[in-house]
Amino acid sequence: GENVEQHPSTLSVQEGDSAVIKCTYSDSASNYFPWYKQELGKGPQLIIDIRSNVGEKKDQRIAVTLNKTAKHFSLHITETQPEDSAVYFCAASIAGSYQLTFGKGTKLSVIP
């Protein structure tokens, strides 16, 4: 089955700096890669996703890049704000599949 590795497990940045979280996946058939933000006591919230026919996608301060050859994808958050502090999960699946395989999560702390 699919295996998703995520690094780092914790990340602290100063407000206004950028944050980068990296994930690798094992199944070359995976072609859908969402990122979720989870705040304490809440469910995961989809913040951005990318499909394998696209190398990069951007939505305001958030961007995701995908390298299919290397089987890794990354989340980039620019101009970080304290409200960006949360746990971020990457995930992978085969499009149309019902199963998402999650990474172990990255706890991001943005220091004011």
Add this chain to the structure above:
Amino acid sequence: AAGVIQSPRHLIKEKRETATLKCYPISRHDTVYWYQQGPGQDPQFLISFYEKMQSDKGSIPDRFSAQQFSDYHSELNMSSLELGDSALYFCASSLKALGVGANVLTFGAGSRLTVL
């Protein structure tokens, strides 16, 4: 618009008891998923239903069962509860993707089960 509604939000049970969690998907969503998240862990896929039929099965224990009803809501039934079942249980819903499209999941706020 209302999101995925889960109930109860918190549940405390004794070992060997049973528990039932309910999930009401987003209106017009036809697919429901259940995930289990242990403390400090990532969500683990348990089971999913599309149009009231089981569509996929993950690491769901045999002591657990689930179903999706005619109004698309779903229930997760857990029996012979063990201490290790203490976790957050998330329901998610989506519209079934067409062709090679991806199922885009929206998660509920979760139900926290504590087994004593």
